[in-house]
Amino acid sequence: MAKIAVVAGDGIGTEVVAQALKVLRVILPDVETTDYDLGAARYHRTGEVLPDSVLEELRGHDAILLGAVGDPSVPPGVLERGLLLKLRFDFDQYVNLRPSRLWPGTTSPLAGVKPGEIDLVVVREGTEGLYVGAGGNLHPGTPAEVATEESLNTRHGVERVIRDAFARAAKRERRKVTLVHKTNVLTHAGGLWARTFNAVKAEFPDIETEYQHVDAAAMFLVSNPQRYDVVVTDNLFGDILTDIAAAVTGGIGLAASGSINPERAFPSMFEPVHGSAPDIAGKGIADPSAAVLSTALLLDHLGHPEAAAKVTSAVGAEVAARTPGSALSTEAIGDRLAEAVA
């Protein structure tokens, strides 16, 4: 019996998570969920971001389903560093998984790119790089101020995520891994990534590989996203590239993500890429598809690949069946998906 911690969060987070749970309960009837009140609302009410006791309780779960946390009223960094990144780091969620597909029934903003043609997954490193928070401000607020940010990368951290990317590629049809970095400028970290990539690649002789600088990859994601299968990259580059991948597949409405500890030594976390969207919160019009697709990633991670595939296909079919111009409510989409997987 899977134990899932639910962090619905702020704004549309609560709305989309309700639908994701509806679908999850149909496909996994004995799932046990516990709600955790975290995010901007709690921060404003109590000043707390992630109390240690809550962190300990979360640790006891098989996975976390998260809606969205955040609000413009919270200073930048508070919830990001204190909640989202804290969970990624403390729970060693080193595989930040972000699939991008151009679904039948959707249109890419790219002229001439047809549904089905884009089907890639970015394996973004989740526990190192510039996200470690190592930095500071000297003489802050004066003309002499110096601000630093340090990117920390270990062979341990780089190797495990690259190996994960190869293992995922081995299970896919095209069997190709693209390493993205900036080895010509970030020679120290780039050297480590490139050497490690070459070492791991030797273990997977039948996987096609290529290397691209991050600026070139950003361009190719626009001019030729079809070329990618599995992309492995560092934390910050992955943050940027996955948003480009989302954009060329029609936006973040269908973008799912998992922050995964593949060994299941800690709970992994699954969340739509979109934010809390305060502008449309409470209106019942948010699209829950990305949250439901994130639930599919959760199911796959917990060892239910058929259930995951069923949920994913249900979303694909629902999207394909939409009538242009007539938007369904959050709840209506959730109902359709729950029915489809029943």
Next chain:
Amino acid sequence: MAKIAVVAGDGIGTEVVAQALKVLRVILPDVETTDYDLGAARYHRTGEVLPDSVLEELRGHDAILLGAVGDPSVPPGVLERGLLLKLRFDFDQYVNLRPSRLWPGTTSPLAGVKPGEIDLVVVREGTEGLYVGAGGNLHPGTPAEVATEESLNTRHGVERVIRDAFARAAKRERRKVTLVHKTNVLTHAGGLWARTFNAVKAEFPDIETEYQHVDAAAMFLVSNPQRYDVVVTDNLFGDILTDIAAAVTGGIGLAASGSINPERAFPSMFEPVHGSAPDIAGKGIADPSAAVLSTALLLDHLGHPEAAAKVTSAVGAEVAARTPGSALSTEAIGDRLAEAVA
């Protein structure tokens, strides 16, 4: 009389620079040019990247016109760090200027975006951030390896480039500046950038401003590039965003850049964004337009705004007059442009 150092470089660099010089000599007949042999070819022949004596000679010029340097046979970082970045840093070229326009006669890969709708300029910081090369490898080649890269940012460096961006926006029609950073994760450097932006903005009360995280900006450059006028950002973010901007305006065929020291205390450097393209080198088919547009940026920087505008319009007109499917040679395009500005 302007003294220009010409670094034609490798591959198509020599071909496009020849055409750029043809145009430059028509519009600025008394220009004095000196060729410098730098790049992959010289590196292979002599082992030298940028001898001190050459650096000193370059210093005596008003500007540098560069074609492209690089070849896959050179290890990553050698020419980038030893030549391009060395010039940017030693000559304090802190404004890395990259305009992107969707020219009449070209088509964007973005469906429904029409020529004229995209007209933005990225003011990328050029002398700080992760490009400083501060980093190292501990226990290299062992399982215990740690690699670091440090982003260094000063109030001095951030303020001058932000002020330059505002000054440029003040001369444009839309008068809008977008700051792009990642303040929610890179809180130290992001804090410095955001505080400095707010301070400078107070000096330009009639300029519209906005802030975006780099991942959101990467997405908006695809979904709504029309929204941007002047974008100011750090060195690495600028590297990535300008390639997305190039992609949505039809690729790097028309992407020009200037690495500028606005005070003219040191020579500024102007170059097409494209590389040496060994695959098409020597065939006479490279499009020299980006090199010619870079020459227009050079003219503007040296105080010839009318000449710059004339060259820019000539390129625009030539591109608009192209017959789809019948590509002109490098030389033929150069001839047309030289004729047009005559």
